[in-house]
Amino acid sequence: ELGDKFIRDLMQSDLEVMISLHAKGSTKSETMTKLRTKKTLMESQKIGEQQKMARTGIYLEKVGHVLENNINEAEALLQTMTQTGDKLFDTVFLIGVLADTENQLKQSLDIIKQVAGSNDMIIDNLTYMQEAAFNSLLPFGKNYLEGVSRSLLTSNIAVNAPWTSVDIQDKGGKFYGINQISSNIISIDRGKLNTPSGLILGTSGAGKGMATKHEIISTKLKEADSDTEIIIVDPENEYSIIGQAFGGESIDIAPDSTTFLNVLDLSDENMDEDPVKVKSEFLLSWIGKLLDRKMDGREKSLIDRVTRLTYKHFDTPSLVEWVFVLAQQPEQEAKDLALDMELYVEGSLDIFSHRTNIKTDSHFLIYNVKKLGDELKQIALMVIFDQIWNRVVKNQKLGKKTWIYFDEMQLLLLDKYASDFFFKLWSRVRKYGAIPTGITQNVETLLLDANGRRIIANSEFMILLKQAKSDREELVHMLGLSKELEKYLVNPEKGAGLIKAGSTVVPFKNKIPQHTKLFDIMSTDPEKMRT
Structure with missing residues (x-):
C-alpha cells in the first residue's frame, strides 16, 4: 500500500x-x-x-x-x-x-x-x-x-497522482490561454468537437472582445485563405481595426450608404434544399419583423406564392419586383401588404430594395451596421444573415470552412421572428461546414429565450468570463458545473474564467501583454476605437 x-x-x-x-x-x-x-x-x-x-x-x-x-x-x-x-x-x-x-x-x-x-x-x-x-x-x-x-x-x-487537474490540449489546435490550475497551455481544435458552435459570454468589461479577436486573429494567421473564410457581424463597429490590420473588407450598411444587399439574392450552389423554399421561409420572418406584426395564414400563403412567381418571371429580382408581383395578386390582402411595403421599396427606408452591389473575393468580411437605429439594425442583421447563408453554401461547395462571429447576439433574440430565423440559421450552417460563434454580455436574454437556451445547450465550445450572480447560477445549473469551477466566474481578472470544449471545462486566463501592437489592435477601449 x-x-x-x-x-x-x-x-x-x-x-x-x-x-x-x-x-x-x-x-x-x-x-x-x-x-x-x-x-x-x-x-x-x-x-x-x-x-x-x-x-x-x-x-x-x-x-x-x-x-x-x-x-x-x-x-x-x-x-x-x-x-x-x-x-x-x-x-x-x-x-x-x-x-x-x-x-x-x-x-x-x-x-x-x-x-x-x-x-x-x-x-x-x-x-x-x-x-x-x-x-x-x-x-x-x-x-x-x-x-x-x-x-x-x-x-x-x-x-499518488497529484496532477488531478484536467487539461485541454488538442493536437494542431489553436492557443486559447493558460490553465489556471496546471499552468499548462490550452489548445483547442473546434473542428474536432461534435458540435463546434460556440459562445463567448461575460459581463461588460470582462474581456469578451479581446477573447473573440484573439481567436479571429489566431484563425487568420493559422489557416490559409484558400481553406477558410472569416465573417464578422459587427453591430458596434468594434472589428474594423483588425479588419484593416489583416486585409479584411468592411461592408457598411447605413441609410446614407451606397452599399446595398439584395434581400432576394439566391444561392445557386444550394443542392440539398430548394433555394426558393429557403428564401420564402426567410421572407416570412423578415417581412414579419419589418412590419412589426404577426403574419396570418392568408398573408403567409401570399408571401410564399409571390416568392415563387417572382423567381419564375425574373432572373435576378429585387424587392421592387417582388412587390410588383405582390400587387398583381387578386386578394385584398395582397393590396394591403403591398401598401405596407411601399415605405421599404419606394420610400425613405428603401435601403433593402436595391440589387447587391458588393462583388468581393475577400476571405475576411466585416458587416458593420452601427449607423442603423435599433429597429432597422435588427432588420438589416436578418438580411446580412441571409447573405451569409449564401456564402456558407458557396464555401461548402469550394471545400472551405466558414467561421462566423455574431457580436451582440442578443439583438436577434428580442423578437420572435428574428429569434426563430436566427436559430434556423445557427442550426443550418453547421451542416455546411461553418462554425458559428455568438458573443453577448446580455446572458439573461439568451436564458429567457427558448431558442437562446437551446443554443447554449447545443454549444460544445464556450468561453465563460465574469458573470452576474443570477446568470452565473443559471449557467452553472444548465452546464452542470461544480462549485469549485463556479468560483472562477465570481470575480476573475479581465480575460479569465472558464473554457469549455466538449464535456471538459477548465479555468483559464489569457492576458494579452499591453504595450504591444497586438494589444492595440485588439483593445476595445473607446479611446482607441475608430469611428
Missing part, C-alpha cells in the same frame, strides 16, 4: 525534486490467477513447516511472522480486487534530486529518507543505475529500469 501522505510531506520539505511514476497494468483475470497461485504456494509452505515442527513434538497453528503476514496480505489483496474492481500495477516510483555539491546531495537524500521513514517506507539509492534512472525520470513515458518495481493497486496509483 502507498497512501497520499508521502508525496504531500515530500512537497512540504522545500526540496526541488522530480517525481516520476511508471505503472504497467495487467488484466484482472491474469493477476487474480497469479495471486491465487502465490497464496496456494505460501499456504503449502506453511503446512510443510507445521508438519516439520510436528515431527519434533511442537504443534503450532501459526508459523513464521513474515509468512503469516504474506498470506494475510494476499487474501486481503484478493478480496479488495474482487470487491472494488482494482487492478494490480507493476510500479516504479522514482524521485530525482539534483545538487551542486556532494554534501548538498547527501543532505537532500537524508531529508527524503526521513520523510519516507515517517511514512513507513524505505527509499533505496539506485547506485550504478543513475543513467537508466534519469532517463526513466524524464517525461518520455518509458521505464528503462529493470528489477526494481513493486506491485500497487489502482487506488494506490490514483491517490
Whole structure:
C-alpha cells in the first residue's frame, strides 16, 4: 500500500525534486490467477513447516511472522480486487534530486529518507543505475529500469497522482490561454468537437472582445485563405481595426450608404434544399419583423406564392419586383401588404430594395451596421444573415470552412421572428461546414429565450468570463458545473474564467501583454476605437 501522505510531506520539505511514476497494468483475470497461485504456494509452505515442527513434538497453528503476514496480505489483496474492481500495477516510483555539491546531495537524500521513514517506507539509492534512472525520470513515458518495481493497486496509483487537474490540449489546435490550475497551455481544435458552435459570454468589461479577436486573429494567421473564410457581424463597429490590420473588407450598411444587399439574392450552389423554399421561409420572418406584426395564414400563403412567381418571371429580382408581383395578386390582402411595403421599396427606408452591389473575393468580411437605429439594425442583421447563408453554401461547395462571429447576439433574440430565423440559421450552417460563434454580455436574454437556451445547450465550445450572480447560477445549473469551477466566474481578472470544449471545462486566463501592437489592435477601449 502507498497512501497520499508521502508525496504531500515530500512537497512540504522545500526540496526541488522530480517525481516520476511508471505503472504497467495487467488484466484482472491474469493477476487474480497469479495471486491465487502465490497464496496456494505460501499456504503449502506453511503446512510443510507445521508438519516439520510436528515431527519434533511442537504443534503450532501459526508459523513464521513474515509468512503469516504474506498470506494475510494476499487474501486481503484478493478480496479488495474482487470487491472494488482494482487492478494490480507493476510500479516504479522514482524521485530525482539534483545538487551542486556532494554534501548538498547527501543532505537532500537524508531529508527524503526521513520523510519516507515517517511514512513507513524505505527509499533505496539506485547506485550504478543513475543513467537508466534519469532517463526513466524524464517525461518520455518509458521505464528503462529493470528489477526494481513493486506491485500497487489502482487506488494506490490514483491517490499518488497529484496532477488531478484536467487539461485541454488538442493536437494542431489553436492557443486559447493558460490553465489556471496546471499552468499548462490550452489548445483547442473546434473542428474536432461534435458540435463546434460556440459562445463567448461575460459581463461588460470582462474581456469578451479581446477573447473573440484573439481567436479571429489566431484563425487568420493559422489557416490559409484558400481553406477558410472569416465573417464578422459587427453591430458596434468594434472589428474594423483588425479588419484593416489583416486585409479584411468592411461592408457598411447605413441609410446614407451606397452599399446595398439584395434581400432576394439566391444561392445557386444550394443542392440539398430548394433555394426558393429557403428564401420564402426567410421572407416570412423578415417581412414579419419589418412590419412589426404577426403574419396570418392568408398573408403567409401570399408571401410564399409571390416568392415563387417572382423567381419564375425574373432572373435576378429585387424587392421592387417582388412587390410588383405582390400587387398583381387578386386578394385584398395582397393590396394591403403591398401598401405596407411601399415605405421599404419606394420610400425613405428603401435601403433593402436595391440589387447587391458588393462583388468581393475577400476571405475576411466585416458587416458593420452601427449607423442603423435599433429597429432597422435588427432588420438589416436578418438580411446580412441571409447573405451569409449564401456564402456558407458557396464555401461548402469550394471545400472551405466558414467561421462566423455574431457580436451582440442578443439583438436577434428580442423578437420572435428574428429569434426563430436566427436559430434556423445557427442550426443550418453547421451542416455546411461553418462554425458559428455568438458573443453577448446580455446572458439573461439568451436564458429567457427558448431558442437562446437551446443554443447554449447545443454549444460544445464556450468561453465563460465574469458573470452576474443570477446568470452565473443559471449557467452553472444548465452546464452542470461544480462549485469549485463556479468560483472562477465570481470575480476573475479581465480575460479569465472558464473554457469549455466538449464535456471538459477548465479555468483559464489569457492576458494579452499591453504595450504591444497586438494589444492595440485588439483593445476595445473607446479611446482607441475608430469611428
